[in-house]
Amino acid sequence: MSKKKPIAKRKEEKEEPKEKKKIKIEELDADAESAELSQISEKEEIETEEEALKRSLKDEDEIKKKKKELGELIVPIEDYLRCGIYIGTKTIMPGMKRYIYKKRADGLGILNTKLIDEKIKAASEVISQYAPEEIIIVCKREAGWKALEQLSELTGIRCFLKKYPAGIITNIALPDFFEPSIVLVADTWLDKNALFDAVKKGIPVIGLCDTNNLTRYLDLVVPCNNKSDKSLGLIFWILCREYMKKRKLEGKLPELEAFTGPLEPAESIAISALTGSA
Numbered sequence: 001m002s003k004k005k006p007i008a009k010r011k012e013e014k015e016e017p018k019e020k021k022k023i024k025i026e027e028l029d030a031d032a033e034s035a036e037l038s039q040i041s042e043k044e045e046i047e048t049e050e051e052a053l054k055r056s057l058k059d060e061d062e063i064k065k066k067k068k069e070l071g072e073l074i075v076p077i078e079d080y081l082r083c084g085i086y087i088g089t090k091t092i093m094p095g096m097k098r099y100i101y102k103k104r105a106d107g108l109g110i111l112n113t114k115l116i117d118e119k120i121k122a123a124s125e126v127i128s129q130y131a132p133e134e135i136i137i138v139c140k141r142e143a144g145w146k147a148l149e150q151l152s153e154l155t156g157i158r159c160f161l162k163k164y165p166a167g168i169i170t171n172i173a174l175p176d177f178f179e180p181s182i183v184l185v186a187d188t189w190l191d192k193n194a195l196f197d198a199v200k201k202g203i204p205v206i207g208l209c210d211t212n213n214l215t216r217y218l219d220l221v222v223p224c225n226n227k228s229d230k231s232l233g234l235i236f237w238i239l240c241r242e243y244m245k246k247r248k249l250e251g252k253l254p255e256l257e258a259f260t261g262p263l264e265p266a267e268s269i270a271i272s273a274l275t276g277s278a
Helices: 005-070 075-084 094-101 113-127 140-153 192-201 227-245
Strands: 100-102 109-110 135-139 158-161 181-186 205-209 220-223
Touching: 005 113, 075 113, 075 227, 094 100, 094 113, 094 192, 094 220, 100 227, 109 113, 113 205, 113 227, 135 140, 140 158, 140 227, 181 192, 192 205
Parallel strands: 135 158, 135 181, 181 205, 205 220
Antiparallel strands: 100 109
């Protein structure tokens, strides 16, 4: 019995190296697999970079093509896009259908940028025919107040913010009564009192209209996002610039961001937005 024990011990000692050898093989297999995965990953990264380069070149071609289609705009297309002037609402009123480029996947109506530009040009031409004291701009929405305060200071145009004084252009008994020659409203619903007063007096009205606005009673519709401070800021900056230029007013027009607030760089604008596929 005493002789069998050492034999058993020797067997265990012989089997031990086999287990160690097995572990070493498994470790080598794992290292090989890891190296292979690393090579695949590097290859995928290289392919992704190549694809990104091709996509970048394609985007540049798309941008050039789109700019050629749009023609000469009153401001660079990038300014329209980074201010979101083309983004409408999910509600599209019958009178605004003609200005819709497409409906986005999330249901938002996308306004036609070329038509926006044409109508802003038309509005600036009309307004520039009148002296500052003949014009009023009404904007109850806070998003437009900052820009309009600057426009009023630079041009002398009377702007009614927050609240439009009822009857100011219809009631001759009021001490501050006056008769403008043209009225611009920033929203046909919020600024309906000014709109209706102008209609009663037969005064032409220009209206900034989003996709959910009624266009009835307007003499000129300017399709746009009329709910954003950036979009309204851009519109009022353009109108201010064109009015000062055409009327040859003194004063220095500030940079666009003074009216809109901080904007993202033009280079970061998505190609999907520029091509209308946003």
